[in-house]
Amino acid sequence: MKNVVVIVQDGVEPFGLGSICEVWGEEYHPDDDNPVFDFTVCTARPGRVRGATGFDLYVEHGLEVVETADLVCIAPKRDRAQNDPAVVAAVRRAAERGAYVSAHCTGVWLLGEAGLLDGRECTTHWRYGAELQAAFPEAIVRSEVLYVLDDAVLTGAGSAAGIDASLHLMRSVFGARTAATAARRIVMPPHRAGGQAQFVRAPIGQVEAESLSPLLAWAMEHLEEPLTVERLAREAHMSSRTFARRFRDETGTTPLRWVTMQRVSLASELLEHSRLSIEQIASRVGFGNAATLRHHFGAVLETTPQAYRRTFCSLQPTA
Structure with missing residues (x-):
């Protein structure tokens, strides 16, 4: 795995995008010998991409970069059910040729539209589990867990669990020490198990x-x-x-x-x-x-x- 691409669309959530960039997009880390990836952000129509929280992005690359990517990441966005058909088709082609495909939170909807969740275990943010199951009845939705890697399709829960999911994929491809080194660089616990519950209660009156x-x-x-x-x-x-x-x-x-x-x-x-x-x-x-x-x-x-x-x-x- 060398070439990593993240696809953004209008309504992109900045934290979701940032969590992907933190794990895969670091260009220079002289304190370790972890791999450095060819990392590209792309969109269906290069130029201005509307953000979800008051600021926009300017993206130079189009979907042609998806065609040679080893890992294609889908950034979550505000309107989960509205995905560009060109993006759906590009992700489907990437999966068909054997690339890893990753999405977390609302980005998982795009994988469903591409037909990549049928018969597969997957997850999303705990708020949206029932909705995801209703939208894609052939999927095996496990909305209580942090992330699921089923074959080459990685899905994760919301927000920070996107980092856990990416670190799990890094561990699966490169080994435990590489993932632990990446986690240490971004000041994260090195391993939260995928089966760990998404919703951790915070007791009152502890x-x-x-x-x-x-x-x-x-x-x-x-x-x-x-x-x-x-x-x-x-x-x-x-x-x-x-x-x-x-x-x-x-x-x-x-x-x-x-x-x-x-x-x-x-x-x-x-x-x-x-x-x-x-x-x-x-x-x-x-x-x-x-x-x-x-x-x-x-x-x-x-x-x-x-x-x-x-x-x-x-x-x-x-x-």
């Missing part, structure tokens, strides 16, 4: 603890140890029931799922950048044995540790 951040930092340093709900609750000085409720309120997921995702993430990095065997990695991240690592790794990343290492590791593996 008195037991201000934040679980210190506990999460502690858990990251103790992944090789047994981290049951009971142990985590003791570290947080809460009952197990209160802790489990608070954890979901603050993170949008369960304690055990969060721990599993952190272990898989660490295993990914060790597979990429260490000579440890699969069994050693399983022990290091807290899965105990290779069989358990393979089970969770496959459930999360849909591949095996061995296949992941062959794809992303530049070192000679020891197992």
Whole structure:
């Protein structure tokens, strides 16, 4: 993946466009060796593109750049159901020739019009899930999750989840360290799981603890140890029931799922950048044995540790 294009239309949402630019459009980052992409913003009719919040864009490139793009991103816009037929056709052609196609929030509607959601899992902002399902009944809409990568079609929830979706695609193509480096550059958490809930409750009258951040930092340093709900609750000085409720309120997921995702993430990095065997990695991240690592790794990343290492590791593996 080298050539990245983002398509904008009238009513483009600036934050949605900006989230794409943050991940894929950085021209120069001398502090790391992450890939730099040929990044282009385009539109159906070059010139002035009306923005959604009081300022417009001037876009020089037309849809011809879509024809050679490796990744085509759709910026969300205010009127989700009104998409230029020329843009719909260009995106459909890109998908047909094998390019990755990405959209989040209201941009997902364009993918539906292009026929790219039929039979695929997808998501959008939680406000619009039922509407998306009604508009495209052949789609498998999962409006509770942050993002979905189904084959080469990436869809994400609203606003900041567009960054999570892009980082997930970067992780899938280039590996965990590249995605973590990009996240660090833009001051983002390196990995929020796609299955994490979009809507994280913020309890009123929260008195037991201000934040679980210190506990999460502690858990990251103790992944090789047994981290049951009971142990985590003791570290947080809460009952197990209160802790489990608070954890979901603050993170949008369960304690055990969060721990599993952190272990898989660490295993990914060790597979990429260490000579440890699969069994050693399983022990290091807290899965105990290779069989358990393979089970969770496959459930999360849909591949095996061995296949992941062959794809992303530049070192000679020891197992």
